[in-house]
Amino acid sequence: MPVPAVNPFKQKLLRGEPQFGLFCMSLTAQTAEALSSCGFDFLMFDAEHTPTSLPTLYTQALALAASTTQCLVRMPSLDPVLFKPVLDLAIDTVMVPNIRTAEEARAAVRAVRYPPHGIRGVGGSVRATGYGRHADYYAVAADRVCLLLQIESAEGLRNLDAICAVDGVDGLFIGPVDLATDMGHLAQATHPQVVEAALDGVRRIRAAGKAAGILAAEAQAAMYVDAGANVVCLGSDLGVLVRNADALAARWVRAEQAP
Numbered sequence: 091m092p093v094p095a096v097n098p099f100k101q102k103l104l105r106g107e108p109q110f111g112l113f114c115m116s117l118t119a120q121t122a123e124a125l126s127s128c129g130f131d132f133l134m135f136d137a138e139h140t141p142t143s144l145p146t147l148y149t150q151a152l153a154l155a156a157s158t159t160q161c162l163v164r165m166p167s168l169d170p171v172l173f174k175p176v177l178d179l180a181i182d183t184v185m186v187p188n189i190r191t192a193e194e195a196r197a198a199v200r201a202v203r204y205p206p207h208g209i210r211g212v213g214g215s216v217r218a219t220g221y222g223r224h225a226d227y228y229a230v231a232a233d234r235v236c237l238l239l240q241i242e243s244a245e246g247l248r249n250l251d252a253i254c255a256v257d258g259v260d261g262l263f264i265g266p267v268d269l270a271t272d273m274g275h276l277a278q279a280t281h282p283q284v285v286e287a288a289l290d291g292v293r294r295i296r297a298a299g300k301a302a303g304i305l306a307a308e309a310q311a312a313m314y315v316d317a318g319a320n321v322v323c324l325g326s327d328l329g330v331l332v333r334n335a336d337a338l339a340a341r342w343v344r345a346e347q348a349p
């Protein structure tokens with residue numbers, strides 16, 4: 091079973107190339123495979139806000155294996171136990187939600203690193219090691235693994251410089267919906283105060299030398315790219331599906347049923 095020697099998502103990140111993708115809230119390998127031919131740089135399978143499971147993530151990772159679209163997972167939380175099977179599945183890029191302090195950032199780094207730099211346990215016959223065939227995996231794992239931390243609170247933004255300074259953090263990803271909510275603008279990601287805070291966050295992240303990510307609707311994406319964002323989630327798979335299905339239905343079903 092071929093296991094890539096490098097993490098193409100991280101390589102592009104290090105080169106500063108912008109990457110575009112979608113959150114994946116759907117739970118099937120079939121959808122992941124269908125989307126893998128769109129040409130997105132990545133799909134971010136969401137284990138925070140979906141009832142996904144490790145076997146589901148495994149089949150979705152397999153569905154992307156033949157494509158250039160990289161498989162990313164948003165973890166449900168900072169719980170270090172949960173990182174082990176995801177990384178062992180050779181899902182090399184993980185994003186941790188709602189990081190608020192440098193101490194939490196350091197805990198996330200420890201979760202993805204083997205001792206003495208962290209607490210990741212050693213899996214033997216797992217996908218990441220080619221089921222035990224690639225003993226050199228352990229030595230290169232820190233280079234392969236890419237760690238993104240989500241900033242989605244005013245506290246996280248206040249501590250942004252300290253979080254950016256944590257060694258082992260590759261990128262910071264602003265979650266504008268939760269940030270808006272934390273700022274008192276319930277789920278209003280495009281509220282002017284939220285946009286201003288997110289733009290300022292993106293600029294500070296890039297100035298600190300880290301990759302800057304954000305979730306942005308198409309209408310806002312260029313503004314964030316211009317500010318320096320280089321990992322952009324353009325929405326979600328189910329968002330795209332529902333919006334287009336609703337529009338199609340509105341053009342036909344309701345029109346046909348109108349008296």
Ligand SMILES: O=C(O)C(=O)C[C@H](O)[C@@H](O)CO
Pocket residue numbers: 113115139240242264265266267268269305325326
């Ligand atoms: O706060 C945000 O924005 C996010 O973290 C993204 C959301 O969880 C969700 O809209 C992703 O589909």
